[in-house]
Amino acid sequence: MKKVLVLYYSQSGQMKKMVDSVIAPLKMSEVIEVDYRKIKPVQKYPYPWPFYPFFDAFPEAIYMHGCEVEPLEDVEDDYDLIILGYTIWFLSPSIPVTGFMQSEQAKQLFKDKPVVTLIACRDMWVMAQEKMKKLLSDVGATLIDNVVLTDQGGSLYAFLTTPRWLLTGKKDPFLGLPAAGVSEEDLANSVRFGERLAEALQNDEEKQKKPLLKNMGAATVNGKLVATEKIATRSFMIWGKLIQAAGKPGAFSRKIVITIYAVFLATLVLTIVPLNILIRKLIYPWRKEAIEKSVKFYEEPSGR
């Protein structure tokens, strides 16, 4: 009998849907036992998000100050594989998942275990996955695969549809824009990763701690977005420090800096980001080789 631990954190249920789709074949297998647990922050985060709490979460997310999480109950320490479904908050793993990965329990559970990460996010996950790699190596785990689903409609639309969804709970198409979030088709199709994992577990392939999901379209990096993510991370670090210096989470003094930051971010998203995308498109032929190299790196371990 193989034992798989599945962990996830999801607010709207989208991340859970992806996890459920991937693990369906594992649950159907007679030789695989699945322990399925939700990561629960002690203090819940709101969904949909009111404006200030949304931006108030930003410094703690970017600086990886995870929150306190409830200990997982009835888990063992001899899993053959761990599957971790996490979302991205401000180019970092969400605060509850970071909090869990920094806990003593994560150290016990993850030590020497092969791990598959699943991500469902808007479309900027590359820097967050680098942070996740560090969290996993800190607890002695080996990342063997990474599967990523991103919001439908492309980067520019998602800059509008995703914040509208997160701040109002509305996902439906509006003003001619597509619905927010990952498409139902992509969520359903991710069952193929579970089919392959079930087969691999039956053949003891996970023991080699090598990728099992290569050439299956697991993770596709948009090369033109990598530079944007790097620039945004630098700017986030500066603003994160300023907001933290203004007071503790929830403090009124923080709201003032958050307001200035929100205006800055909106200006950035409406001006610099499209300009940056356009410039990156124009200079692509000269940067092609370097971009392709970085794309290959960030698509590891599963690759396209």
Ligand SMILES: Cc1cc2nc3c(=O)[nH]c(=O)nc-3n(C[C@H](O)[C@H](O)[C@H](O)COP(=O)(O)O)c2cc1C
């Ligand atoms: C506070 C916050 C910040 C987010 N920042 C990012 C981000 O930097 N990049 C990204 O691709 N998605 C970002 N998202 C979208 C999430 O990764 C995810 O798609 C969305 O929250 C739905 O996940 P759920 O399953 O928890 O409902 C953010 C969401 C929240 C709530």
